[in-house]
Amino acid sequence: MRMGDEPQPAPGDQPSYNGCDQGKDLRQSPGIDGDIIAKKWKPGRESEEVLRGEEDAGGQRQRPMGSERMEMRKRQMSVHQETVSSSQAQQGVGNRGSNACCFCWCCCCSCSCLTVRNQEDERTRRSSNEIRGAGIPNCEESPTPTLEDVYSWGQSFDKLMTTPAGRNAFREFLRTEFSEENMLFWMACEDLKKEANKNVIEEKARLIYEDYISILSPKEVSLDSRVREVINRNMLEPSQHTFDDAQLQIYTLMHRDSYPRFMNSAIYKNLLQTLSETTAES
Structure with missing residues (x-):
């Protein structure tokens, strides 16, 4: 090879320009049944257009018939519609899963059965609040205790707990120890x-469980695991005696732990002194 001679491109090759494929406009590959598939590549575009044709007698490529192009277009449209429909269906199912009611698949807030359900929930919450509010007063109504009553409280915890005035005084002391x-x-x-109505029993049992047994309640009482298991079994069919074991355990705890401190507290001593002075004056 002589100096200055440049290599000639091989037959059939086209030079590329600036690293692009502009020189490769058409690449041919044999297709089905002797057809020729012509792929036309355009710079800067990722898509390709496939043109299927047959060579005529002069070797010129012919574009596909109009029916074939229409068929390809229909296929593309059907695939696109199926993709969109499937995505919308999945989105619709997700929305219905969170908002749909039990009788229909609509997710509108004006659905009649959703309205009925909201009314029932509101009625249940209202009845629960009424039962909870009418349950235990802040202070029981009781006559003023006598000096003999106060002395009897110091002799027996049972006598303290059986009189409303004794429970009020002991409850006031428990409030100072944050164990009310x-x-x-x-x-x-x-x-x-004391309740006889089955529905009211179930509702009151549920409220007691939520207020004093549940570990999520700020007023949870201290119970061992055995008693908690008994309560969980009893809550399957609540009755007046669902919490008997737990009530006895809390009663024993107050008797052994809080009662002795109550007898030495300022609340009990001041009450005893006040009644003693009143009796002496009379």
């Missing part, structure tokens, strides 16, 4: 035992 929930739970169990 023990007395409230015991009183709620006593109130449950």
Whole structure:
């Protein structure tokens, strides 16, 4: 090869310009049944257009018939519609899963059965609040205790708990020790035992469980695992005696732990002194 001679491109090759494929406009590959597939590549575009034709007698490529182009267009449109429909269906199912009601698949807020369900929920919450509000008063109504009554409280914890005035004084002391929930739970169990209506029993049992047994409640009472298991079994069919074991355990806890401190507290001593002075003056 002589100096200055440049290599000649091989037959059939086209030079590229600026690294692009502009020189390769058409590449031919044999197709089905002798057809020729012509792929036309355009710079800067990722898509390709496939042209299918047959060579005529002069070797010129012919474009596909109009029916074939229409068929290809229909296929593309059908694939696109199926993709869009499937995505919308999945989105619709997701929306219905969170908002649909039990009778229909609509997700509108004006659905009649959703309105009925909201009304029932509101009615249930209202009845629960009424039962909870009418359950245990902040202070029981009781006559002023006598000096003999106060002395009897110091002799027996049972006598303290059987009189409203004694429960009020002991409850006031428990409030100073941040353990008033023990007395409230015991009183709620006593109130449950007096109920005869099955529906009210179930509702009161549920409220007692939520207020004093649940570990999520700020007023949870201290119970061992055995008693909690008993309560969980009893809650399957609540009755007046669902919390008997738990009530006895809390009663024993107050008797052994809180009662001795109550007898030495300022609340009990001041009450005893006040009644003693009143009796002496009379």
